[in-house]
Amino acid sequence: MDLFLQQSANAVALGGIYALLALGLAVVFSIMGLINFAHGELMTISGYVLMYCGIAAVPFPLAVILAIGAAILAAIAMERIAFRPVRGSSGATLLVTSFAIAMILQMLFQNLISARSQPVLLPAILSESVTIFGLIIGVNKIAAIISTIVMLIFLDWFMTKQKTGIAMRAAAEDFSIARLMGIHANTVIAGAFALSGLLAGVAAVLWVSQRASVDPLMGFTPVLKAFIAAILGGLGSLKGAVAGGFLLAFIEVYLSAFLPHGMQEFREPIGLAIVVLVLLFRPNGLLPAKTLAAEKV
Amino acid sequence: MKKILLSTVLAFAMVTTASAETLKIGLATAQSGGLAPYDVPVVTGLKIAVEELNAAGGIMGKINIELIEKDMRSDVAQTIIAVQELVDAEVSVIVLPCDADPSLAVTGIVDEAKIPAISTCASSPTLPLIGGDFVFANFPGDNVQATVSASWAYEQGYKSAFILYSPDTQYTTLPLYFADVIKALGGSVVGTETYSLGQPDFSSIATKIAAISPQPDIVMTSAYEPDFPSFLKALRAAGVTSQVIGSDGIDSPTTFSLGKVGENVVFTTAGHATKGSELEKFNALFKQKTGKDSDTVFNAVGYDLIKVIEAAVISAGGSTDSQAIRDAIAELENVQGATSLITYKGTTGMPVRQVSIIRVKDGERELVGQPAPVADLIPAPRMQ
Numbered sequence: 110m111d112l113f114l115q116q117s118a119n120a121v122a123l124g125g126i127y128a129l130l131a132l133g134l135a136v137v138f139s140i141m142g143l144i145n146f147a148h149g150e151l152m153t154i155s156g157y158v159l160m161y162c163g164i165a166a167v168p169f170p171l172a173v174i175l176a177i178g179a180a181i182l183a184a185i186a187m188e189r190i191a192f193r194p195v196r197g198s199s200g201a202t203l204l205v206t207s208f209a210i211a212m213i214l215q216m217l218f219q220n221l222i223s224a225r226s227q228p229v230l231l232p233a234i235l236s237e238s239v240t241i242f243g244l245i246i247g248v249n250k251i252a253a254i255i256s257t258i259v260m261l262i263f264l265d266w267f268m269t270k271q272k273t274g275i276a277m278r279a280a281a282e283d284f285s286i287a288r289l290m291g292i293h294a295n296t297v298i299a300g301a302f303a304l305s306g307l308l309a310g311v312a313a314v315l316w317v318s319q320r321a322s323v324d325p326l327m328g329f330t331p332v333l334k335a336f337i338a339a340i341l342g343g344l345g346s347l348k349g350a351v352a353g354g355f356l357l358a359f360i361e362v363y364l365s366a367f368l369p370h371g372m373q374e375f376r377e378p379i380g381l382a383i384v385v386l387v388l389l390f391r392p393n394g395l396l397p398a399k400t401l402a403a404e405k406v
Numbered sequence: 407m408k409k410i411l412l413s414t415v416l417a418f419a420m421v422t423t424a425s426a427e428t429l430k431i432g433l434a435t436a437q438s439g440g441l442a443p444y445d446v447p448v449v450t451g452l453k454i455a456v457e458e459l460n461a462a463g464g465i466m467g468k469i470n471i472e473l474i475e476k477d478m479r480s481d482v483a484q485t486i487i488a489v490q491e492l493v494d495a496e497v498s499v500i501v502l503p504c505d506a507d508p509s510l511a512v513t514g515i516v517d518e519a520k521i522p523a524i525s526t527c528a529s530s531p532t533l534p535l536i537g538g539d540f541v542f543a544n545f546p547g548d549n550v551q552a553t554v555s556a557s558w559a560y561e562q563g564y565k566s567a568f569i570l571y572s573p574d575t576q577y578t579t580l581p582l583y584f585a586d587v588i589k590a591l592g593g594s595v596v597g598t599e600t601y602s603l604g605q606p607d608f609s610s611i612a613t614k615i616a617a618i619s620p621q622p623d624i625v626m627t628s629a630y631e632p633d634f635p636s637f638l639k640a641l642r643a644a645g646v647t648s649q650v651i652g653s654d655g656i657d658s659p660t661t662f663s664l665g666k667v668g669e670n671v672v673f674t675t676a677g678h679a680t681k682g683s684e685l686e687k688f689n690a691l692f693k694q695k696t697g698k699d700s701d702t703v704f705n706a707v708g709y710d711l712i713k714v715i716e717a718a719v720i721s722a723g724g725s726t727d728s729q730a731i732r733d734a735i736a737e738l739e740n741v742q743g744a745t746s747l748i749t750y751k752g753t754t755g756m757p758v759r760q761v762s763i764i765r766v767k768d769g770e771r772e773l774v775g776q777p778a779p780v781a782d783l784i785p786a787p788r789m790q
Contacts, residue, residue, distance in 0.1 A: 322631050
């Protein structure tokens, strides 16, 4: 029983990170119909900012703020430079554009920074662990859980109480009508990218605090997981992204924890088979967006 | 008129070949992608050696080295294209990428072209074995490294081991050799887990290890970045205090910057810069040439590779013929490289080189020892 609770705690912490990642993709998708595969590179940028801050002995809390800020700025720049010229193009064009950005950034990191992993100096407290109700939980896991909760509350407040957030929801439902109502397309889209940058930045800090290093290709795995989580939850639905993130994490952790030893090698295919199974019963994901068929720009 | 022109051209051509002999070395290595972290530092070291040699007039004072570089982009298909292009460019020696897996894809080509091919830093003993007569490695084999670390652990009184490996690549199965050796010595393996490369979370595996009673004396893995630091942090956070043993993949600055978590980790690698050693000299040369400190032994491994080729050309009597060079490499004995003495004679292409055991102490590297492995203990290469 203890083992089960312990593994569940592990899953919740991982689920939080997956949820943040999937939300980052979902925010942009809900408005533009674009899966931004360069989302992972926003995380890499945050990671490198953390690395340089560590070298320059910047206090960690300030480094975190700078890292998240860098991801937001990079996301806005990405939209302005790369996605605005192709706005309104077919989904395939947008997708290829996002892959191109990801590759260009990876090559820049490799050639301008280093092809090798760079160590990120982290406060020792992040490697500690505490015992709560008999469960041993790492401080970085607690940080992940708390950040996820804070981000979800913030997102909920932003989407329901803030003008830009409401405009974004309106745009997600029907962009043309929203524009007729006087909503600026540029503001909404730049807002969506800034929000996805914020989510990427927070996720990056949590991700890097686990692995203590940053390399040019770091963004690939998280964006893949986010993509699976977003599909599982229902593409374009924010609540779905959160649900998908947590479900994916629970599937992964429980399989790793409880699958018989001889079958561990097949953990990933089995995990993905479960995802497919869920999609067979709920083709549009767990909590599909009401506006799946809505017109995107 | 035409005749005169032709003969002048011919005469000119003859003069140029006679005055400047060149040895063409083709590099099909990763300048980008997942293998670049290993190939780029090796190639940096390799170029320092080439520059040094050419500045001294070349091999034997007369054979200049010309490098032809192709980026294989960490991709198997691209490796095949790159190697084929190098064969067409009539190089004498080919340098293959660090990992055994893409290198294995081109063994047929180099074998047919009869050009010796040396992997930058692949450590899987299966590579030269499957690759045939023309494929060589340039790193202490996984089975040798595992023998050295397991023997050391057993001597320290660590008898029960938990191993974590990944079936994804040849190198990440190194712990299976470790398990063989520790069992052969009389120790035991109390648990085995697998992981996938780039796995985001290791806490579920760490929780399982923490639940083993009694706790294993050793946790052994050949995971490298980003998996190794991630696993190690999760392991320590779960309360496991066993001795952690790794291998050359974690010979990286990150391992030394993990703070308390990284303390006391022990791993095997290709060399250590003891006072007055060749590696110390190389590190000074590296600093002089690049202005930076060498932060990984892979730089020196690249230097070694050129030293091996140089020694082979010399023992082939200055021949740049690829078959002659291949035969010479296979007979090389005690070539002085930057990391250690290198011997190919009597092997299947996996060189005999010194293995160093390193411990992380106060964030610095500490040499534990450079023991020679007991030959009988070294497991046979694991074909899979």
